[in-house]
Amino acid sequence: MGPNLILLGPPASGKGTQGRRLANSLNLPYLSTGAMLREAVENGTPAGKEAEPILERGGYVSDELMGSIMEPWFKKHRKGWVLDGFPRTIAQDDDLRRWLAEAGTQVDAAISLEAPKDVLVARIESRVECPDCRWSGQTGDLGKGDRCPKCGGRAGARSDDTLENFLSRFDEFALHTLPVIERYASVGGLIRCDATAPMDTVTHALLKSVQAIIEDGQKA
């Protein structure tokens, strides 16, 4: 069974990029709750209809909606995972701890990707996402004709990547998600990482820390 890893960090700190890389290297399923919600909005599902106005204004969707989506997901994924975007509030973390305890498991490591606000703003301005496969990166990564490097779909800016929307999401992060990071820092299992370092350096550092946690777990 693989480790259960969660990624915490402000918008544009690299949770998606690093999360997918970790999941690939460790052969684990990866979920981005933000990408999942954007897809639900595009497909007009009931969850998407509820989330749409909240995503438009850069808020967090309710803990109840997240719970109704995530509880079944955890029931299906019991062999380790990399989670990008959940939990984002203390109430969501309480739910997560309860569901995992019921299944006899736990979060093995929480990764905090840390970067100052001005670096994040610069990233938001050049961030692109593929609507087909949900790859996400920077404009410079795109192929000819703005093609997604992964599937060849036509990638473009996310509609929520305006400065105003970013600032609102950043405030939500500071208010609701920083306390989750502080909780993991105080109970143990938090990996802090300088997210301004080059992408490969961040991946390497994270893999090293996670491997150490896996080895410790095997010894215990």
Ligand SMILES: Nc1ncnc2c1ncn2[C@@H]1O[C@H](COP(=O)(O)OP(=O)(O)O)[C@@H](O)[C@H]1O
């Ligand atoms: N666990 C969650 N709780 C509340 N809202 C969420 C959660 N996960 C995703 N969202 C919503 O999806 C949006 C986009 O998330 P994401 O793609 O991770 O982008 P970013 O981290 O850059 O803001 C969030 O701003 C929020 O509105």
